Structure formats: C-alpha cells, structure tokens
Amino acid sequence: xxxxxxxxxxxxxxxxxxxxxxxxxxxxxxxxxxxxxxxxxxxxxxxxxxxxxxxxxxxxxxxxxxxxxxxxxxxxxxxxxxxxxxxxxxxxxxxxxxxxxxxxxxxxxxxxxxxxxxxxxxxxxxxxxxxxxxxxxxxxxxxxxxxxxxxxxxxxxxxxxxxxxxxxxxxxxxxxxxxxxxxxxxxxxxxxxxxxxxxxxxxxxxxxxxxxxxxxxxxxxxxxxxxxxxxxxxxxxxxxxxxxxxxxxxxxxxxxxxxxxxxxxxxxxxxxxxxxxxxxxxxxxxxxxxxxxxxxxxxxxxxxxxxxxxxxxxxxxxxxxxxxxxxxx
Numbered sequence: 187x188x189x190x191x192x193x194x195x196x197x198x199x200x201x202x203x204x205x206x207x208x209x210x211x212x213x214x215x216x217x218x219x220x221x222x223x224x225x226x227x228x229x230x231x232x233x234x235x236x237x238x239x240x241x242x243x244x245x246x247x248x249x250x251x252x253x254x255x256x257x258x259x260x261x262x263x264x265x266x267x268x269x270x271x272x273x274x275x276x277x278x279x280x281x282x283x284x285x286x287x288x289x290x291x292x293x294x295x296x297x298x299x300x301x302x303x304x305x306x307x308x309x310x311x312x313x314x315x316x317x318x319x320x321x322x323x324x325x326x327x328x329x330x331x332x333x334x335x336x337x338x339x340x341x342x343x344x345x346x347x348x349x350x351x352x353x354x355x356x357x358x359x360x361x362x363x364x365x366x367x368x369x370x371x372x373x374x375x376x377x378x379x380x381x382x383x384x385x386x387x388x389x390x391x392x393x394x395x396x397x398x399x400x401x402x403x404x405x406x407x408x409x410x411x412x413x414x415x416x417x418x419x420x421x422x423x424x425x426x427x428x429x430x431x432x433x434x435x436x437x438x439x440x441x442x443x444x445x446x447x448x449x450x451x452x453x454x455x456x457x458x459x460x461x462x463x464x465x466x467x468x469x470x471x472x473x474x475x476x477x478x479x480x481x482x483x484x485x486x487x488x489x490x491x492x493x494x495x496x497x498x499x500x501x502x503x504x505x506x507x508x509x510x511x512x513x514x515x
C-alpha cells in the first residue's frame with residue numbers, strides 16, 4: 187500500500203499551511219498534546235489589558251519604523267508605547283499607561299498618511315491571522331433636521347441606522363440648538379459612506395437629511411469606500427460616475443469641520459489640541475482634521491466646502507419642488 191505524497195511549497199501563508207497540516211500524517215511524538223496551564227498566559231493577559239490591535243486601511247505598503255515614529259509623535263503618550271507587527275499589516279500596540287490607551291480610543295478616528303487607522307481591544311484568545319478589524323468610530327453631523335428633532339432620542343434613532351451609537355452630543359436637557367446634531371457612531375468601514383437618509387417626521391412630513399463626518403480620512407469619491415482613493419477604484423461606471431469632478435457621487439462636501447472650543451468631542455475629553463480645535467492643516471501625516479478640499483486626481487486645494495448645499499440635497503430639492511401659480515417653492 188502506498189501512502190499519499192504531499193508536496194509542500196517553499197513559501198506558504200498561514201491559511202495554506204493550515205490546509206497542508208490536515209493532509210499530513212503525524213508521528214507518535216508529534217501527536218502528543220502539550221497542556222498549557224493558566225500560569226503560561228498570566229504575563230500576556232496582564233500586559234494585554236494595556237494593548238490594542240491595529241491595522242492601517244490602505245493599499246500602500248507601510249514601513250513600520252515610520253509608523254512607530256509618527257504615532258509616538260502624534261499620540262504623545264505619558265509613558266512608553268511599543269508597536270510590533272504580529273501578522274502581515276497587523277500590529278499590536280502596547281501602552282505603558284492604560285490611560286493613554288483609553289484616550290487614544292476616545293479620540294478616534296486616527297489616520298496615517300491620510301489612510302484610516304483601525305483599532306480594537308486586545309483579544310488574547312485569538313490567533314493574529316483570525317483577527318478581523320472592520321469598525322471605527324466617527325462623529326457624524328446630521329444636517330437639515332427640524333429644530334424639534336434635535337434631541338438625544340433623534341440622534342440615537344438616526345445613528346443606529348449607521349452603526350452602534352456611542353454618544354449623542356446634547357446638553358443636560360437632552361437637546362442641541364447648534365447648527366446640526368452630532369452623534370458618535372461605531373461604523374462598519376467595509377461599507378460605503380452614507381451621504382444622507384430620508385426621514386419621516388411625526389405628521390407624515392418627509393425630509394432629506396445629510397451626513398458629514400468629522401476627521402474623515404481619504405476615501406473614494408467614486409464609490410464611497412474608505413480603503414482606497416479614486417485612482418485605485420475598481421468599480422464599474424454603471425452609475426455614470428467617472429473622474430470628471432461634477433459626475434462623482436461623493437466628495438469633500440461630506441467632510442465636517444471639527445467644532446471649535448466650547449463644543450465638540452475634544453472639549454468633552456479635555457483635548458484642546460490647537461491643530462484640531464482650530465481646524466488648521468495637520469503638521470504631520472497622522473490624525474487630525476482635514477480642512478483641505480480634494481480634487482478627483484487627489485491633489486489638495488485649500489478651501490471650505492459650503493455647508494448649506496450638497497449635490498444630494500440639490501437632487502432632493504429638485505425632486506420635491508412644489509409649484510404655486512407660476513412660482514416654484
């Protein structure tokens with residue numbers, strides 16, 4: 187009787203190697219189990235409380251030394267911070283102080299070279315190759331809401347349609363009389379950004395509300411995904427979208443300016459970094475508000491996008507024009 191011959195390639199990835207193991211015949215010595223008691227994991231579990239798992243949502247290759255240098259500079263930890271690559275493009279961030287870890291999570295989203303950084307709590311039970319990072323929190327501004335709807339409950343209802351609601355920026359009375367309602371949402375970043383939604387207010391009135399995202403990283407103005415830019419988009423032109431600026435379905439108008447001192451998430455957490463609270467250009471490649479307008483070819487132009495109208499609100503208005511005599515309202 188002949189046994190099956192298994193040819194093992196010289197270079198195989200973790201997934202391929204696992205499949206190969208299933209085909210191999212083990213010797214008696216190899217088949218013996220090694221029992222790992224609780225004492226073997228105590229040190230890692232203790233340190234893991236101050237750790238985060240991290241990934242940069244980018245199609246570009248990343249140099250870990252540059253990543254370490256930039257993150258240490260922008261995070262400004264009170265104690266040490268160590269960054270190690272535990273799997274291809276997957277990193278473990280170890281903070282010397284747990285308060286730094288908490289602060290970094292609360293200040294999300296972060297960016298590296300304009301690409302979104304995904305962060306997740308340490309899960310020691312998982313093998314690195316099985317860890318999936320697909321969520322990030324954003325402060326989302328809800329525009330065009332009636333005054334009576336600018337409440338905590340409204341924020342939770344609308345925010346739930348985008349993801350998991352973490353916070354709603356309202357006063358102690360439960361309302362917000364600012365220019366818009368803000369809600370912090372943990373979102374699925376593998377999905378397209380949502381530009382707006384139709385709401386039905388009590389009484390049956392329909393209205394289109396628009397969303398703007400604070401500290402939004404680079405994203406595709408053609409398909410609305412966060413993991414690439416227009417140049418790298420593989421979506422077909424079925425919707426008629428192309429690289430002509432006027433035909434793109436998404437744009438810089440989806441970026442929301444971070445509220446200044448006196449309101450907003452940075453004031454809440456006592457984080458009043460001048461680069462963020464004043465909306466100025468970021469001095470390095472990590473984190474911060476992006477007040478610059480992007481063109482379809484990904485050049486950067488200084489300028490603010492008008493807040494009053496967006497391509498989506500204009501379309502909605504045209505669809506809902508009501509004629510009174512010879513006038514249109």
